[in-house]
Amino acid sequence: WIGYKEGMVDLPYWAVVNLLRGILSPVCRIEVRGTREVPAGPWILACNHLSHFDPPLIAGAFSLPIDFLAMRELFQPAWFGFLMRSCRVIPVGRKQADTTALKTALDRLRSGRIVGVFPEGGLRAGKTSVLEGAPLTEGVSLLASRSGCPVRPAVIVGSDQLYVARNWLRRPRVVVAIGKPLHAPLRGQDRKEWMARLAEEMRSLFGEVKRAHRLEEVVLPKTPQERWKSGR
Template sequence: MKLILGAVSKTHVLHRERTWLPGGWLLVSNHISHFDPPFLTATTHRKIDWMATRELYHPWPVGVWMHAVDTFPVDREKAADRAATRETLERLKRGRVVGIFPEGGICDGKNSVLEGAPLKPGLAGLAQLSGAPVVPCVLIGADQLYTHRNWIPFRRSRAWIAFGEPLYFEGDGKEARAAFEMRLAESLRALYAELKERFQLTEWDLPQPPARRKGRV
């Protein structure tokens, strides 16, 4: 994937050194395309076990491959998927890095946490139960690969990634979880602002609906 992405995209990364964090931790990112996991996996210093929606595990040959690269399924239709929660906690306990997209699906514009939308509940609970740090991350530009001409080798679309300082859960109860989710959302928006200012991103660089990138709207 590094070779493929290197041929079709130029990726700019801020604060990559923050992914040297030892032990088990959660990587939490906004979600703009189906290409996000490869981009993030290729730019972190640690191997990532991705939590992925169960629909991606069909047909079965795809499911075999997904398990082989250490992903695990989550049922997004459930308010709380206990099996996915247990699997996350077990992997964190073993010192693994677990990647999560807490927006609950691909989001852009006002539907995204980057533009003020709330995060899906549950992430704060994982941070509380595990005691593991949470590293926020913002990815911009991966959705440009929905434009078919950007797959022409060495045409090279652009992507931008920024990693935040690790966040640690503090306190107890519902108010503490709400406060943690607010801190996380604020950190993601700060990283988003940093990327926009540092690289002078245009409106077209920012997340767009997949249909628009494909030229359907």
């Protein structure tokens, strides 16, 4: 049982994470790289986003709780929103700057938490993904500069294979890896330049994962539509 030392506030989080790990572990092989050695918060986790399976797979790869940001639409219906908030998930609007979400995330960091963000702005693969050269959204740089907390780049590869039901029978590989921390932007520093550096760190980590884990072509990121069309 992971997370038993974290206190009462995280009991719902670990109950859900361990339940989902129990469901997903029989249908995929989860490989981790560096996730068990990370320090306690405050810091920010910035990861690419391939599929709806990413949050539980990422959470299950770490031995510390992560307070993820998730789009507000996922908090409906009301009972599911209650479950999400019980797991410390922070709702965020995507159409305009969400000052409430920013304040909540800053408060979590001040209290020593780890905040997880998907700075691509949604599910991305191919040319729209940071892993293939696309830019990141500005939210992560704003959160880092306001909090002064370091950002650790992370990469998940293979989770998109789970969109094809028959893949569950062959237990596809899913890799979750984390890189070295990147210091928050300094006051007056060009945030776009800082985001470009973070994006490059994520791409470099992706390259390391491909080499170290000898990933086959079928494991490399695809859109859900590409997965459904190929049946793999």
